[in-house]
Amino acid sequence: MTTGGPSADVRARRPSALAEGWRAYRNERGGVFGLAVLVLVVLLALSAPLLTDPAGLDVTRVEEAPLRPPGAGHWLGTDESGRSVLLLTWWGARVSLLVGSCAAALSMVIGTLVGVTAAHFGGWTDTVLLRLTDFFLVLPALVLAIALSTVLSRGVFTIVLAIGVTSWPQTARLVRAQTLTVQTRPYVERARALGGGHRHVLGRHVLPAVLPLVFATTTLTVASAIIAESTLSFLGLGDPSRISWGAMLKSAMDTGAVTAGAWWYLFPPGLGIAVVVLAFTLCGRSLETVLNPRLRGEGR
């Protein structure tokens, strides 16, 4: 029992459960819309090196006049060095999405580990881990992230670390609560009675029951991580060697694009952030609804 995988019966049930989940998800109009937008954005971001010429990002190679309004040659105008804003926004999506998802994944891993450990072992472990969680919860995340990214060397992964390390407490709390309820179920009790160790109970029973919830939360965390990344880049703490939406907004502010009335420089990255965050939020909410029949019932 401790070594074998799920029984053939369970294995057969898994795809059908997925299919049922997808059916439920399809009924969420917002979720489908969000997913469609996300797929589109991700595909575009991934295909940027194939569809566009990165030489257009090299300031020494562009010929266009700076801060040109949208026109035929450059649909979204140009930035202060004559680069196409469309191209910048396109490439900026890559960093924003990368940092957003990596940071969310990191926060998910930390949050799940802390939450499950605290709930499962209880007692001292629980107290210590919970106080640690509380500490991070009351600390203003942005301030901590700023401090971290100032101290560590510049780079994408510093930002990922700074956001990931500061955004896990909510996940940890949620996972802990969920683990507590799962552990009172009769089947967990039965597994224990049959001699299942910590590893077995956690790996075979608790984690699979908690993961769907974690998944839904992570989707929502991505949205806030993207905002956090843009904020940090806007404050000048991002990776200066890569274009991101926040960094675009920062250079627009620094060059005086607002005074110059260069709306085309501020609008695309801002819209990009808003759309992607909205899409992630819609997906996350729909996932929650699918996984939580209570919400589903009320939604109709």
Added chain:
Amino acid sequence: MTWNPTGWFFLDTYREGVITMRVSAVGVRTARPRAAVLLSLLVVALLAPSAPFAHTGTAQTRHDRAAADGEVTLRVGIQQEFDSLNPFLGFSLAATDVFRLIYPTLTTYAPEDFSVMPELATEWTSSPDKLTWTFRIRKGVSWSDGEPVTAADVVYTFERMMNDPAAATANGNYVDNFAEVHAPDARTVVIRTETPQATMRSIAVPIVPEHVWSGVDDVAGFANQRMPVVGSGPFVATEYRPQQYLTLEANEDFWRGPPTVDRLRFVNFENSDAAVQALRKGDIDVARELTPAQFDALDGARDIERVRGKGRRFYEIVLNPGATNSAGSPIGTGHPALRDVRVRRAIDHAVNRAELVDRVLGGYGTVGAGYLPPIFRRYYWSPPEEQRRSFSIEAANRALDEAGYPRGPDGIRRGPSGKPLDFEFVLHGDSATDALVGEFVKEWLARTGIRVRLLPVSDNQVNQRTTAGDFDMVVSGWSVNPDPDYVLRLQTCGARPDPGGGGLPDSFLCDRRYDELYRRQLTEFDESERVETVKRAQRRFHEMATGLILFYPNALEAYRADRFSGFLRQPAERGVITAQQGYWGYYRAEPTERARTAGGGGGYRSAALALGGALLLGGLVVAAVTVHRRRTAEHRE
């Protein structure tokens, strides 16, 4: 075993939750109106007091209400913070600009052409060997607290700088060579120097009152923020809020006559866009350090006049030539390859200055040359054709190949020790110019097999890293005085930091031949000889290529034409309003009739009143509604 495949885990708990929710909803209903009233009252009470004070944080103070009496306030928007109001410590442009307004100097520079003219000293003579200088101190000048300004104050200031290393931080170059300073009588100062010193007629050291400063034991720790600051310039600093504003009142007893405005205020802005918006709204009168985009955008704006002045700043990239401190021991984290002058020259070849002026400055600047900016025509030196390192990626690649830095498998060149040429380029984090220059330089150097990693940090960190030698490449730049001694000294061995910190180094050049030329120009009194020596020093600096002078940016400013009809600019031809070598621009501002009759920009005040009114109204509505709800609660149930 059972495995819960879809995770319907909420089933067994949620019913309970719904029940409790319903219970609590019922329980709260009666209590809510009172709580809401209390809450709304609390909110109103917390917010209301902020309205009358809202404008103190944004450039306005109670003084402005007196503007109706015909008083004029000149409000200048600045983006740099005052690094220190202590004249012995502050060296930022913002701070030195204030020191010129509140402290006297022995001499000053004429507004027309930067020629030396009397200030606190009415006349001066030197001995035939140029080692003893005698200054006559102006009669009838007094400090703002009524004490007379005497020769003793001058002696005290110089002696303090000679004896206290902390007091020599900002202007130490002037007194390095002083042997003795004394005052035979209350109106005479005699300075004896070790060797002849050519800068004796232009000592830009703020003179401080002895009766105030003799009580200061620790200069390095003294902020000089007790208002009003005792001084003797055309203005008196009266109110200071760090990162918000500094207010100066006109000194009616100033010996040259009172200034044309009654008050001067420097208002801090976080970014230049905010300053420009404030200028457009009329909340400030002068905005400076505009970006080219802003300068172009203000073209034709109503009531706004633009000033494009010849800048006296140079903008350079410092290549760390192996920084050492004054004891000669290596400091910092400079890349060993940059100690090779051939690498530094190759990098110079890979920088296209004309392109930078065109694309980064939008044409508002002059291509960089030797060292000193062309505004000071006499000292300006531009490398002749055969010495100029013109832009050529091929030449840079060839030079690096010949110097023995072959490309590795990844295309990055390797030094003799096998260390890749991978340089950290430190930039000012919130400067658009730095960001763009960084991008350009990075791309150009990438084509020569050198990797550059951009590192934008805060201004303070740039200064710290520069002083500590913790950089491979860093952006630097200085405003040059009409007498070039100050910036020339930055490249000498004497400017290197002390082992314990302090010091104001620039490129850590520390070259024997350069130092020799520096010493000679300092002791040279024949004008044309000195100019020649200064040019030779610049040539040496160019040869060593520790600092690559990229360009001399124009000073871009704009002012409210409805409130000020003009300013005394320095120099007369294409001069600037702010950050002059002297107080002329502020002292001789020309307010219009309108500025005298109408108060300065009520924008913030009316906004604050409107906000306060809206809050009060909102509070009243909330209170009325809740009262109404409570009264009719039984009926609705």
